[in-house]
Amino acid sequence: MAESISVSQLKCACLDPQWKNQWIQGKNPSTMSFSPLGTIPVYGAVFHKIAEKFVNWLTKIDNKSILAELSDEYSLWHKMYNDFAEVKLNKLLEKNKIESAYYLSQSLKSFCRRLDDLRCRTLNFSSWQDIFLTQEFLIQNIRFNTENSFIVISGQVDAVRTHPEYGLEIVDYKLSRGTSMKHDLVQLSIYSQLLSKAKPGLRFHGILEYYEPELHEVSISEKELEQIFNEIVYPVLHELTNGKSISKDMSKDIEDCYASFNLKVNIIDKIQAPQLVRYKTKPAPGVKVVSLANRAADLQVFLSLRELPIIEPAQGCVHIDIPKDKPDTVFWQDIINRSEYKDNKSPVSFPVGLGVNNKLIIADLADSNMCHALIAGSSGSGKSEFLKSLVASLIAKNNPGTLKLSIIDPKILTFGSFSNCSFLTGPIITDIFSAIPCLTEAVNEMESRYCRLGSEGFENLNARFQSGKHDIPFYVIIFDEFADLILAGKEEKKTFEALTARLAAKGRAAGIHLVLTTQRPDRTIVTGLIKANLPLKICLKVTTAGNSHIIIDKNGGESLLGCGDLLCCCGKDIERGQSPYITQEELFKLAGTG
Numbered sequence: 098m099a100e101s102i103s104v105s106q107l108k109c110a111c112l113d114p115q116w117k118n119q120w121i122q123g124k125n126p127s128t129m130s131f132s133p134l135g136t137i138p139v140y141g142a143v144f145h146k147i148a149e150k151f152v153n154w155l156t157k158i159d160n161k162s163i164l165a166e167l168s169d170e171y172s173l174w175h176k177m178y179n180d181f182a183e184v185k186l187n188k189l190l191e192k193n194k195i196e197s198a199y200y201l202s203q204s205l206k207s208f209c210r211r212l213d214d215l216r217c218r219t220l221n222f223s224s225w226q227d228i229f230l231t232q233e234f235l236i237q238n239i240r241f242n243t244e245n246s247f248i249v250i251s252g253q254v255d256a257v258r259t260h261p262e263y264g265l266e267i268v269d270y271k272l273s274r275g276t277s278m279k280h281d282l283v284q285l286s287i288y289s290q291l292l293s294k295a296k297p298g299l300r301f302h303g304i305l306e307y308y309e310p311e312l313h314e315v316s317i318s319e320k321e322l323e324q325i326f327n328e329i330v331y332p333v334l335h336e337l338t339n340g341k342s343i344s345k346d347m348s349k350d351i352e353d354c355y356a357s358f359n360l361k362v363n364i365i366d367k368i369q370a371p372q373l374v375r376y377k378t379k380p381a382p383g384v385k386v387v388s389l390a391n392r393a394a395d396l397q398v399f400l401s402l403r404e405l406p407i408i409e410p411a412q413g414c415v416h417i418d419i420p421k422d423k424p425d426t427v428f429w430q431d432i433i434n435r436s437e438y439k440d441n442k443s444p445v446s447f448p449v450g451l452g453v454n455n456k457l458i459i460a461d462l463a464d465s466n467m468c469h470a471l472i473a474g475s476s477g478s479g480k481s482e483f484l485k486s487l488v489a490s491l492i493a494k495n496n497p498g499t500l501k502l503s504i505i506d507p508k509i510l511t512f513g514s515f516s517n518c519s520f521l522t523g524p525i526i527t528d529i530f531s532a533i534p535c536l537t538e539a540v541n542e543m544e545s546r547y548c549r550l551g552s553e554g555f556e557n558l559n560a561r562f563q564s565g566k567h568d569i570p571f572y573v574i575i576f577d578e579f580a581d582l583i584l585a586g587k588e589e590k591k592t593f594e595a596l597t598a599r600l601a602a603k604g605r606a607a608g609i610h611l612v613l614t615t616q617r618p619d620r621t622i623v624t625g626l627i628k629a630n631l632p633l634k635i636c637l638k639v640t641t642a643g644n645s646h647i648i649i650d651k652n653g654g655e656s657l658l659g660c661g662d663l664l665c666c667c668g669k670d671i672e673r674g675q676s677p678y679i680t681q682e683e684l685f686k687l688a689g690t691g
């Protein structure tokens with residue numbers, strides 16, 4: 098799911114809007130650069146190759162007499178020509194590219210002159226390693242976070258050198274100039290950001306070396322590079338990831354739509370969330386909130402929305418949630434690295450999603466208001482993805498000694514090849530009738546834990562865990578689609594309800610938690626008993642307002658957008674969020690089953 102891009106591709110995206118659009122459309126445009134018409138074709142790649150090989154060779158010399166032989170620009174050029182350049186230059190001559198061969202040889206000569214200058218400016222020069230820290234340095238898979246997503250960038254820096262005044266300098270060799278100096282600096286600015294992420298704590302000055310064929314150098318400070326990155330590169334990164342959905346400002350359209358029904362409103366603020374834009378709307382005196390809410394269908398038509406907007410009263414304004422055409426994915430990896438989550442020390446807390454206010458919605462199974470969960474949503478609403486991210490979050494915080502999972506997955510697909518995961522109490526249960534023995538065992542386990550906790554003087558497992566005793570694992574039972582068991586027969590339904598009620602009533606203290614999901618949130622499935630016993634309710638997109646009511650006692654679930662858009666209810670507050678997305682590979686890797 099994560100986008101990855103090379104530095105040359107990113108540079109093209111920054112400099113050529115057509116290139117960028119093709120990339121956004123999923124194409125893979127070429128990054129070939131061409132010499133401007135009417136100029137001699139330059140062979141930048143050949144120059145880079147020869148320079149790289151030569152400097153590599155130089156930095157490996159430890160023989161003093163060889164070093165001494167290369168004491169001026171002429172001897173350096175002589176060596177470079179004989180051992181590294183001659184064959185390439187001859188190839189160009191054979192192809193009758195005489196001017197290009199001449200240009201290249203002159204550029205390489207300038208490069209040798211530059212090497213000599215560098216040697217002279219280096220106090221107590223003892224070897225070429227004193228100058229070249231690294232060259233053609235490969236920086237791979239550096240992750241850049243954008244507003245709601247991230248992109249992975251890889252590239253190869255021409256050279257990193259020591260500089261007597263600035264410390265370290267990143268060098269970009271060029272054989273010709275771009276259309277403006279700023280354009281040429283884009284690549285350098287990307288490298289400086291990549292390097293400072295790859296080598297935290299180090300600071301880099303930048304230098305552009307134009308071999309045209311005489312050397313012209315342009316030196317640029319770390320601050321200027323950062324400014325170019327922020328001004329030119331970062332907005333493009335945003336477009337390449339979330340930017341696919343930089344949403345049109347609809348404030349005026351919303352005001353106009355209401356005005357056409359004689360309802361005067363004023364949009365006072367808007368918030369970008371991954372799946373929607375929330376417009377904070379102030380009704381004029383005399384305009385009823387209910388009249389605004391009643392116009393949801395009109396707004397949908399007027400604004401050409403794919404779903405009804407959700408319109409809700411809030412503190413001092415009305416929230417109008419307008420769905421984005423292309424929602425942004427919230428990546429699990431980003432979420433668990435956020436400090437709000439990292440600071441939460443409960444071993445059984447997990448991020449439910451990213452709220453519209455950009456704050457994480459975190460649930461904690463150790464909390465009595467959230468100790469067992471009911472998750473409902475129609476087919477495709479994101480239940481399985483939600484469960485995967487939940488399981489990943491729990492696994493990431495624990496080890497098989499502190500957490501045990503039982504997974505009942507009649508759909509088979511969700512946790513497919515998860516079976517040899519060391520966190521599991523046994524094989525994944527795919528036969529719904531085997532769910533009953535699993536829950537019965539959990540009840541027995543709960544009773545025996547009660548005795549043990551009582552004899553040790555602990556009120557609950559979490560208190561025991563926090564006191565440093567980690568030998569009894571938290572135990573989470575995940576039942577992905579319990580409807581079939583309820584519908585299997587009266588007896589099954591009764592037994593299931595009774596077991597659920599027992600576990601729900603006393604499970605939290607024993608560190609045993611239930612997570613039940615269904616795609617059929619009607620009264621036959623989500624019975625009063627089940628609903629009452631599972632305090633944490635997650636409503637993904639459901640088919641009807643009635644379904645939404647059954648889960649969260651409120652409409653709204655029917656207007657959600659699917660794909661992890663959710664309403665989370667624990668107690669009286671209901672929060673809208675977007676659930677994190679984890680890839681199958683990431684999950685299996687984490688679970689040690691990849």
Ligand SMILES: Nc1ncnc2c1ncn2[C@@H]1O[C@H](COP(=O)(O)OP(=O)(O)OP(=O)(O)O)[C@@H](O)[C@H]1O
Nearest residue numbers: 475476477478479480481482616660661676677678
């Ligand atoms: N949090 C999410 N972020 C991004 N995409 C999502 C998210 N959740 C779901 N999706 C998208 O929606 C698709 C369907 O999700 P999922 O399989 O979880 O639905 P489901 O509710 O389990 O459906 P079913 O009940 O039919 O199995 C996923 O394959 C994915 O493409």
